Amino acid sequence: MLLKIEHEGVTGYGEASMVPYMGESYESATHFLSLIDWTQIRYPFNFQEIIAYLDSLTPGQPAIKAAIDIALNDIHGKISHQPCYSIYGAEPKNMPLTSYTVGIDTPEVIREKLKDAAAFRVIKVKLGRDNDKELIHTIRSVTNLPLYVDANQGWTDRKQAIDMVYWLHDQGVLLIEQPMDKDNLDGNAWLTERSPIPILADEAVQRLADMDKLKGAYHGINVKLMKSCGMYEGHQMILKARSFGMKVLIGCMSETSIATLAGIALAPLCDWADLDGPWLTTNNPFDTPMLKDGRYVLNDLPGLGLTGVKEGLF
Structure with missing residues (x-):
């Protein structure tokens, strides 16, 4: 909407x-x-x-x-x-790489999807089923780019989960989102204590009020503006995560350039970004934000910097 x-x-x-x-x-x-x-x-x-x-x-x-x-x-x-990123104190030079997401699918479809990721330098893959290794092997048959993993709360057994974490570490995975059920605080904390890869809360953290219970249970959080009620509270979550010594990934839902630009404005304050909405949205009606060498390039327009707004769209 x-x-x-x-x-x-x-x-x-x-x-x-x-x-x-x-x-x-x-x-x-x-x-x-x-x-x-x-x-x-x-x-x-x-x-x-x-x-x-x-x-x-x-x-x-x-x-x-x-x-x-x-x-x-x-x-x-x-x-x-002022551009929104200036208002929030984000330095364009600190813009992290953003990832391109590949969902759970057949090997043939995954190989086709990876062809659309040419502009990106990181691939994000959805896991959490019994064919996780097959999906990783399929991606590795096409590209050696670093990987982000979203396990979607799909892992239930601690021993199997930590074994998978170490295997993924060997496969070039840089972070893992929500490996176990969002309500399994002890299980996720157990993995966090033992994992060589940062473990991030996703479904377990929606808004600022959720943050206190996560301290020590995860290495970091995934901030999504559609969960945090927008930029202001998303920024507050980033600040609180930093006060806890936690890392931050800024992510997205299926979004057009509007919400993507809002996320981009905060991205330089984060360690990682997963802001690929316009590339996965078939009906994005605006200009796509500029991407160079896998990083967004911020313009100096005031506000969000949205361009390509057509008459009669709203």
């Missing part, structure tokens, strides 16, 4: 990518927007108060709240004549 907000003659663009497992829909997002008293949202924006106000209207629904937050950040940047 794409969102346009007009404030004092300035237009901001936001996006809600509502994946089914989060329980949001176009109908729920539309209803949420109808609840908002926009006179409560005034410039200069106090994002902490704005998120608290949105949370007071209804619990959950982080994606539509993220769309509002992203649009307001876009407006703030345009009014103050």
Whole structure:
């Protein structure tokens, strides 16, 4: 769902990518927007108060709240004549590589998907089934690029999991997201203590309030703006992770250039990035952010820096 907000003659663009497992829909997002008293949202924006106000209207629904937050950040940047990344103190020179995601599929389909990853320098692979090694062998038959792994809570046995971790380490895997069930704190902590690869919380961490219980149980977290209600709280999660000595991956759902640019603005504050939405979205209606040697190149336009907005789209 794409969102346009007009404030004092300035237009901001936001996006809600509502994946089914989060329980949001176009109908729920539309209803949420109808609840908002926009006179409560005034410039200069106090994002902490704005998120608290949105949370007071209804619990959950982080994606539509993220769309509002992203649009307001876009407006703030345009009014103050600053790119969003400058507002959040992100240095373009610190932009990490971003990965290209290959889902669970047949070897033939995986080989075809890898042909679309020519612009990327890291591949992310979804694991968590009984053919994990086959998938890795298939990828390795095509490319020797470094790998990120998302196990999608698919590992249940600690001994088998740690054996797989060491095998993946030998295969050039740089990180593993959510190896065991999000509610299995002890199991994930056990792996973290023994793993030669950083173990990251994904489904186990949605918002800032989830952070305290994760300290010591993971090496790092995956921040996704569609979970964190947008850029402000996503940034707060990055800061808190750093205070815990944890690493940070900034990830995405299936997103167009709007939400991707919001993630890119925070990416230089993170260790890794997985912001491949526009390359995996067949109907991205905007210009795709520039990618050079596997890293995004930030422009100096105020706000998000979104280009390619067509008349009549919103």
